[in-house]
């Protein structure tokens with residue numbers, strides 16, 4: 001709180017020089033936020049926890065959209081725990097994480113992660129299932145998730161190399177209608193049977 005007052009006084013009192021200092025203060029705050037995200041999403045968003053999505057290299061548009069959806073609680077917010085840091089073991093969820101972020105915070109966070117490389121998860125997959133999944137993907141999903149879902153520019157997350165347990169939960173959220181989805185994705189998702197869904201997850205997990 002004291003810090004905020006100082007920043008305000010500088011801004012009001014010291015004109016341009018004050019603004020310059022204030023910009024420094026904002027940047028420091030964002031670095032703090034990035035540190036707190038890292039307690040779950042790993043360094044620069046390259047999560048090593050299989051139930052926490054890798055977010056490095058996502059488009060900034062997708063990250064902004066996700067954070068707004070969490071803020072409005074329009075997307076499920078499964079309870080989770082800090083994996084490292086001072087709050088290790090404490091419970092929280094993404095809606096609570098997003099709640100207090102300003103528009104400027106979200107924008108800067110999104111730009112930060114968009115500038116990093118998506119680091120594919122090292123995980124086991126079944127090659128036969130992955131092969132089946134490849135065909136399902138080509139027929140139903142490739143149109144919007146290009147190159148096996150590896151292009152950030154689609155603004156649709158990155159599926160290729162994402163953690164399979166996270167994807168499994170996500171498929172459940174879509175299937176039960178808990179997570180909203182694009183109008184043209186829904187009919188494709190609704191058509192998938194259990195075996196096809198499993199095959200898709202192994203296909204995305206096969207990207208190394």
Ligand code: HEC
Pocket residue numbers: 033034036037038039040041051052053055062063066067075076077078080081082083092093094097109157169
């Ligand atoms: C306590 C752990 C935790 C912290 C801290 C945390 N996250 Fe998350 N985050 C998660 C989990 C778990 C999910 C997956 C939730 C779900 O199933 O929707 C997630 C999902 C996301 C997603 C959606 C990814 C996708 O593929 O749709 C984004 C974006 C995100 N987090 C960004 C952030 C940012 C930015 C911060 C820091 C301000 C942050 N998270 C802090 C655990 C955390």
Ligand code: HEC
Pocket residue numbers: 053137140141142143144145155156157158159167170171180181182184185188189192200
């Ligand atoms: C008409 C375009 C379109 C089609 C077709 C489509 N998707 Fe999507 N998909 C999107 C968009 C846009 C998003 C991001 C917006 C959102 O999450 O609501 C998305 C999000 C996703 C996500 C969430 C990613 C994350 O990080 O949480 C998964 C998983 C997914 N799609 C899988 C599929 C699969 C599997 C298929 C084929 C059966 C498919 N999609 C077909 C456009 C499409």
